Amino acid sequence: MTAAGNCALQKFNAGIVSMCVLGFVISCYVYTVEVKMEENDSYQPLCDISEHISCSKVFMTEYGKGFGLFPKDSMFNIPNPIYGLVFYMLVAILSMINDYTFSAATVVVGIISNIFTIYLSSILYLYRDICIVCISTYIINMVITFLAVKKIPGLFNGGVSSRRFRCKLEVYGTRVGVSTPFLLASILKLLLRDSDDLYVRSGFGGA
Numbered sequence: 484m485t486a487a488g489n490c491a492l493q494k495f496n497a498g499i500v501s502m503c504v505l506g507f508v509i510s511c512y513v514y515t516v517e518v519k520m521e522e523n524d525s526y527q528p529l530c531d532i533s534e535h536i537s538c539s540k541v542f543m544t545e546y547g548k549g550f551g552l553f554p555k556d557s558m559f560n561i562p563n564p565i566y567g568l569v570f571y572m573l574v575a576i577l578s579m580i581n582d583y584t585f586s587a588a589t590v591v592v593g594i595i596s597n598i599f600t601i602y603l604s605s606i607l608y609l610y611r612d613i614c615i616v617c618i619s620t621y622i623i624n625m626v627i628t629f630l631a632v633k634k635i636p637g638l639f640n641g642g643v644s645s646r647r648f649r650c651k652l653e654v655y656g657t658r659v660g661v662s663t664p665f666l667l668a669s670i671l672k673l674l675l676r677d678s679d680d681l682y683v684r685s686g687f688g689g690a
C-alpha cells in the first residue's frame with residue numbers, strides 16, 4: 484500500500500498539520516502583542532482578562548525572550564513566539580513526509596517541545612499567572628506529540644490501524660489544504676483589527 488493511499492496516515496497528517504496551523508496563528512498573535520506592547524505602554528491585549536488571567540504579565544519578563552535561557556546579548560535571545568513559528572513550521576513539514584525517519588524526528592521534536600512546556604508552565608505557576616495563549620500552545624504541543632506517536636504504526640504496511648480508517652478524510656484533507664492560507668489570513672486580519680481598536684482607544688485615553 485502506498486503512503487498516499489493509507490487513510491490512517493492521511494488522518495494523522497491532517498490532524499498534525501491543523502494543530503501546527505493553530506500553533507502558528509497563536510505564535511503570530513503573541514508576537515504582534517509583544518511588538519505593540521513595546522511601542523505603547525498603555526496597550527491592552529485581548530488576552531489580558533484580569534490580574535491573574537493575563538498574558539502580557541509574562542511576555543515582558545526575562546522568560547519571554549529565548550525562554551530566559553540565554554544571556555541578553557546572545558543571538559538566541561529572541562522572542563519565544565519566533566521559536567514557536569519555526570517549531571510549528573518544522574513539525575508541519577516533517578509530518579507531511581511519510582517516512583519512518585522523518586516521523587520519528589517529529590516524535591523527538593514533539594517530546595522536546597513538551598519539555599519546554601513543563602518548564603514554561605512552572606514559570607507561569609511561579610508568577611501565579613494564567614496565560615491562556617501560552618496554555619493553548621502547551622495543549623497543541625501535547626496533541627501534536629500524541630498524534631505523531633500514533634502515526635508510527637500506520638507507516639508499516641498492513642499496520643493495525645490502517646484497516647479501521649476509511650478515506651473519509653481525503654475530501655476534508657484537500658479542502659483544508661486549499662483553504663488554510665485564506666483561513667489563516669482572515670483570522671490574523673480579525674485579530675489585528677481588534678487589537679488596533681484597543682490600541683486607538685487606549686491611545687485616546689492617554690492623549
Ligand SMILES: C/C(=C\C[C@@]12O[C@]1(C)C(=O)c1ccccc1C2=O)CCC[C@H](C)CCC[C@H](C)CCCC(C)C
Pocket residue numbers: 509510513541542543544546547548549550559563564566567570592595596599600603604606607616617618620624
Ligand atoms: C508562543 C509560545 C509560548 C508562550 C510563552 O512563551 C511565551 C510567549 C512567554 O513569553 C512566556 C513567558 C513566561 C512563561 C511562559 C511563557 C510562554 O508560555 C511558543 C512555544 C512553542 C514551543 C514550546 C517551542 C518549542 C521549542 C523548540 C523545540 C525549539 C527550541 C530551540 C532552542 C534553541 C531554545
